Amino acid sequence: MDGMAKNHFGWSTRKKGRESFPERFWRQRLERHSAAKFEQEYVVNKALIGAPGRGNYFLDFFFSDYNIDLEIDGRQHEERIESDTIRDRALTAAGIRVVRYRWPKGKTRFEEGHKQAMEFIAVLQSLPAKPHDDPTHGSREHKKFAQQ
Numbered sequence: 001m002d003g004m005a006k007n008h009f010g011w012s013t014r015k016k017g018r019e020s021f022p023e024r025f026w027r028q029r030l031e032r033h034s035a036a037k038f039e040q041e042y043v044v045n046k047a048l049i050g051a052p053g054r055g056n057y058f059l060d061f062f063f064s065d066y067n068i069d070l071e072i073d074g075r076q077h078e079e080r081i082e083s084d085t086i087r088d089r090a091l092t093a094a095g096i097r098v099v100r101y102r103w104p105k106g107k108t109r110f111e112e113g114h115k116q117a118m119e120f121i122a123v124l125q126s127l128p129a130k131p132h133d134d135p136t137h138g139s140r141e142h143k144k145f146a147q148q
Contacts, residue, residue, distance in 0.1 A: 022072045022103040022113065023060060029117040030061065036124055038063045038070075044091070051090035062096075065129040070120065071100045 019027070023040070030038060042062035046053055061070040069091055073084075088098045099120065104112035 034121045049094040067096050069098045073102045
C-alpha cells in the first residue's frame with residue numbers, strides 16, 4: 001500500500017472512479033431529496049489553509065453555498081480520531097463547517113442511514129444559503145484551496 005492510501009483509507013478505490021457504498025447511498029439520497037448543490041471528493045490543499053502536514057484533504061461532500069463539508073465515517077475513522085480532529089479544526093478555521101455522520105452497523109444500517117440523511121437534509125434546507133452577491137458565494141472562493 002503506497003503512502004497516499006495509508007493517509008486516506010479508500011482513496012485508491014475512489015481514484016479508480018468507484019465510491020464507497022455509504023457515499024453512494026448518501027449521494028443518491030441527496031440527489032433525490034435535496035436541491036442543494038454539492039461536490040464529491042472536493043480537494044482542499046492543506047498548505048493553502050494553513051493545515052499541518054503536506055498534501056490535500058478530500059471532502060466527502062462539499063456544499064459550497066453553505067460552506068459545509070459532510071463526512072460519512074466508516075470503521076476506519078475509529079482509529080483516526082486524532083487526525084480527524086486536526087483536519088476538522090483546520091477546515092473550521094478556513095471557514096468550512098464540518099458535519100460528521102458515522103455509517104451505522106448491523107441489520108438496521110439502511111434504515112438508520114436513511115434517517116441520518118433525511119435529518120441532514122432537513123437541517124440543510126433550514127439554513128440560509130450565502131447571497132449571490134456575497135463574494136464568497138459558490139465554490140469559486142474555495143477553489144483557491146484546491147490543488148493547483
